[in-house]
Amino acid sequence: MKAFINAFFFAILMGLLGGCxxxxxxxxxxxxxxxxxxxxxxxxxxxxxxxxxxxxxxxxxxxxxxxxxxxxxxxxxxxxxxxxxxxxxxxxxxxxxxxxxxxxxxxxxxxxxxxxxxxxxxxxxxxxxxxxxxxxxxxxxxxxxxxxxxxxxxQGAKNITCETTGSTNSAQAASYSKHLVPILEYYCTGCHNNTSQSGNINLVGYTNVLPLAKNGKLYGSITHATGYQPMPSSSLKLSDCQISLVKKWIDSGMLNN
Ligand code: HEC
Known part of the structure; x- marks a missing residue:
């Protein structure tokens, strides 16, 4: 029982540490x-x-x-x-x-x-x-x-806004590993990972991402659609090019490719 309690508190401690x-x-x-x-x-x-x-x-x-x-x-x-x-x-x-x-x-x-x-x-x-x-x-x-x-x-800590330009080959198929993972790692997994799951959302791993793609939350949140929490933040949106890649991946069947 004591071992169990120790393990329990250790798990909580690690959870707290892991979060930060x-x-x-x-x-x-x-x-x-x-x-x-x-x-x-x-x-x-x-x-x-x-x-x-x-x-x-x-x-x-x-x-x-x-x-x-x-x-x-x-x-x-x-x-x-x-x-x-x-x-x-x-x-x-x-x-x-x-x-x-x-x-x-x-x-x-x-x-x-x-x-x-x-x-x-x-x-x-x-x-x-x-x-x-x-x-x-x-x-x-x-x-x-x-x-x-x-x-x-x-330079004065100014709020300089730059266009997030860039494009991909429109004929190119959208890939989970090549496109989704780098976007999620850059913008999202700091808050949505195995130890820190803001809003109970984990965006590490295909099996965690797939249900959110299916239920519309992934796309709703990155497009800042009404009814969804705007992600990665109300003051930051992915570029149109990145959003369209996510859409393409969803529309083409959300494969683990
Ligand atoms: C700074 C931390 C942070 C970052 C970065 C972040 N999120 Fe979130 N996310 C949250 C929090 C906190 C919530 C829970 C919000 C709430 O329920 O009030 C949330 C909720 C969500 C939800 C549930 C939305 C809903 O309406 O149910 C999704 C989906 C999501 N995030 C996806 C993403 C994606 C995709 C990215 C990257 C493009 C991202 N998040 C980046 C903190 C973050």
Whole structure:
């Protein structure tokens, strides 16, 4: 019985930890070298720098033609996927008062516009002690992500919106492994994984994704349709190209291909 109780509390503890410290290790805004606008060279960092080449419809634009860091495509997904996870800095928990789910909320606290070094949010990212964010055992942000956030703050932490352009070969069949998985890993699984299932939704693994594709919730949420929770956030939508790939995959039978 004692062993059972111990195991029970251990499971709860791991669940709590897992919720906050989950490191998805999947593709994140990192490879900025293919930015179409020839922005600041922020590539070449270490850490969890899975290439973004695998993200369908092209890498997210990190800077606009004026070399300003794009908030919607480069910064917000970073905060959503690594910080705004359930039990950490989502709207419900807002650990330490930080709700990192939208532009207004992110700049409200911990950012000194124009000065990254004075910004608490930047300090915790580069911290080398156990105070670092995201906390160990999650990997620290790679150098290129750190640089991107520094540039964004130093440029005034502005809400610069960039088009999420990109296209795929329209004749190409939509594939679960080639298209759905990279999109879900980039935008969604920070909050919807085996240990942290926001809204009881797990988007890791075909068997978990399939029922949500079938019942319309996947498509409803990413198109921000009425009656569904807008995903990945009310202030961030996938690009039209990415949405059409998801639709194509659904329309062609939701295969595990
Ligand atoms: C920052 C965390 C976060 C991210 C990132 C995120 N979600 Fe969610 N998601 C939630 C939360 C929290 C809920 C539960 C909302 C509620 O019930 O109020 C939810 C609910 C959902 C639902 C149920 C919607 C409904 O109306 O029943 C679906 C489907 C979903 N998410 C899919 C996605 C997809 C697909 C992505 C990526 C494109 C994504 N989520 C990204 C936090 C997130």
């Amino acid at each position: 410290l989950y490191e998805k290790g999947g593709p994140l805004p990192s490879d900025t070298s293919s930015s179409t606008n020839g922005g600041t060279d922020t590539s070449g960092g270490g850490g969890s720098t899975a290439a973004l080449d695998s993200l369908p419809c092209g890498s997210p634009t990190t800077t606009n033609a004026q070399n300003q860091v794009c908030f919607n495509t480069a910064i917000l997904p970073l905060f959503l996927a690594n910080c705004a996870t359930s039990g950490c800095h989502d709207s419900k928990t807002a650990e330490d008062g930080y709700d990192l789910t939208s532009y207004e909320k992110i700049v409200r606290k911990g950012i000194t516009a124009g000065n990254a070094k004075k910004s608490k949010l930047y300090q915790v990212i580069i911290d080398t002690s156990k105070e670092r964010m995201p906390p160990p055992p999650s990997a620290p942000f790679s150098n290129d992500k750190v640089q991107l956030i520094a540039n964004w703050i130093n």
